[in-house]
Amino acid sequence: MEKDFHYYITYSIAKLTGYDKPDIIAYASQFVDDNNEGQFEIDGKKASFPEKIEATAGYYYPIMTQSLSPKSLDPFVQRYVYNPFHFLPGDNNVEIKGKKNPVSTTPNSKNARVLLKEALKSKNPYRIGIALHTFADTWSHQNFTGLREEWNAVYPWYKSFKSIVPNIGHAEAGHSPDVISEEWMDYRIDKKVNNKERAFEAVAEIYKAMRKESGTGPEWTDMKAHYRNIIDTVGYDKRIENVAGLLKNNNASQIPKYSEDDWIDAALSKEKEKVTMTKDFFNTDWYHFHQAAKVNFAIVIDAIKEL
Numbered sequence: 001m002e003k004d005f006h007y008y009i010t011y012s013i014a015k016l017t018g019y020d021k022p023d024i025i026a027y028a029s030q031f032v033d034d035n036n037e038g039q040f041e042i043d044g045k046k047a048s049f050p051e052k053i054e055a056t057a058g059y060y061y062p063i064m065t066q067s068l069s070p071k072s073l074d075p076f077v078q079r080y081v082y083n084p085f086h087f088l089p090g091d092n093n094v095e096i097k098g099k100k101n102p103v104s105t106t107p108n109s110k111n112a113r114v115l116l117k118e119a120l121k122s123k124n125p126y127r128i129g130i131a132l133h134t135f136a137d138t139w140s141h142q143n144f145t146g147l148r149e150e151w152n153a154v155y156p157w158y159k160s161f162k163s164i165v166p167n168i169g170h171a172e173a174g175h176s177p178d179v180i181s182e183e184w185m186d187y188r189i190d191k192k193v194n195n196k197e198r199a200f201e202a203v204a205e206i207y208k209a210m211r212k213e214s215g216t217g218p219e220w221t222d223m224k225a226h227y228r229n230i231i232d233t234v235g236y237d238k239r240i241e242n243v244a245g246l247l248k249n250n251n252a253s254q255i256p257k258y259s260e261d262d263w264i265d266a267a268l269s270k271e272k273e274k275v276t277m278t279k280d281f282f283n284t285d286w287y288h289f290h291q292a293a294k295v296n297f298a299i300v301i302d303a304i305k306e307l
Contacts, residue, residue: 001140002178004236005199006030006133007258008243009227013207014128015252016223018216021125023256027263028129028289029136032085034260035289036066040270050275053268060277062290063297065130072168073148082146084300085130085293086137087169088112094143096188101151103304107139107198108205111303118299120213126285126292132206134296139202140177140195143186144170154187181234200231218250263289 011026019025037049049067052059065085067077083089083103090106112135119131144152146169154172170177176184180199185192204220207227211217226246233239244254267286269276281287 001133001136001199001202002180002236003030003033003258004239004243005136005180005202006033008240008255009203009230010129010132010136010206011255012243012247012252013203013210015247016217016250017207017210018214019125019128019210024125024285025129025132026255027258027285028126028292029133030129030258031260031263031289032065032130032133032293034066035293036064036068037071038068039260039264040275047270047275053275053277055277055281060281060287063293065293072171073166075148078147078168080297082169083304084297085134087141087144087146088115088134088138088300089145089304090138090142096143096151099151101145101149103145103147104151105138105141105144107142107201109138111300112138113209114303115296115299116209119296120209122295124292126289127296130289130293130296134300135206136202139198141170142198143189144177156187180231180239181236196231200228203227203231 007026007030010029011022014022014025038046040047040049049064050062052061064077064081067074067081071077072082087103087105088109088111089103090109090111092100092102092104092106094100094104094106116131116135119127122128148166148168150167152167152169152172154170165171173184173186176182177193177195180195182195183192184195204224204227207223208220211220230239230242230246233242247254263284263286267278267281267284269278278284
């Protein structure tokens with residue numbers, strides 16, 4: 001999924017179902033994608049994601065929730081970044097070319113529901129946002145794993161130059177699985193995939209789960225047509241406009257502007273050849289996000305023995 005889903009649609013659902021901090025929930029959901037090595041630039045030069053950050057007494061160890069190429073080639077990143085946060089292993093009920101894969105993602109899987117339920121019960125908006133990202137991705141990333149393996153090879157070798165792309169996640173399919181308005185061909189199952197249907201199913205399950213936990217907000221039956229219209233809208237910017245319109249029509253506050261640098265800039269100083277904490281580090285959103293990500297990660301690792 002892209003930011004139109006992970007941030008804007010997520011904000012609208014959290015707001016309409018009565019959550020106290022929809023801005024943090026939505027930001028944490030989107031920040032799962034933006035919390036990567038690309039966030040770090042020291043003295044004008046790109047830097048690696050820091051293994052540790054110096055603290056007054058020892059070190060603080062952050063957790064990466066996304067990675068950019070060529071880091072993706074690292075098996076550690078595939079197992080402990082991609083699979084737990086983006087390609088959550090599912091129910092092992094999908095068969096491709098006569099085989100099953102226990103770490104292949106399936107939509108609305110038991111693991112995904114447990115992760116979201118635990119986050120919602122915690123009332124922690126950072127955990128909720130992170131879990132919502134992973135939960136939504138079980139639809140857009142279904143039938144893929146976060147590992148480099150033949151299972152993820154979408155194109156036959158003779159079909160396209162894309163077949164030479166490393167088979168990590170949906171790399172061969174490019175960005176298509178994440179774009180709500182796109183259709184694309186999955187040659188592994190000889191089927192054209194309609195992302196709109198997948199995205200709408202995700203919206204429905206998220207809305208119902210959040211409303212059930214909060215006990216407030218309009219029924220899904222009253223919102224179904226509105227979200228169907230948003231999902232069916234062609235064009236990224238137009239979809240965001242329609243989300244804003246939905247909130248306005250329901251007398252809800254508008255969506256705050258998102259900047260991927262806000263949380264990290266408040267938490268860290270990136271200069272003098274190293275990354276250091278700001279004075280208020282342990283009260284920042286960036287710190288709370290990382291603490292929440294570690295909890296969600298632990299839940300996944302406990303559930304997924306194959307990793």
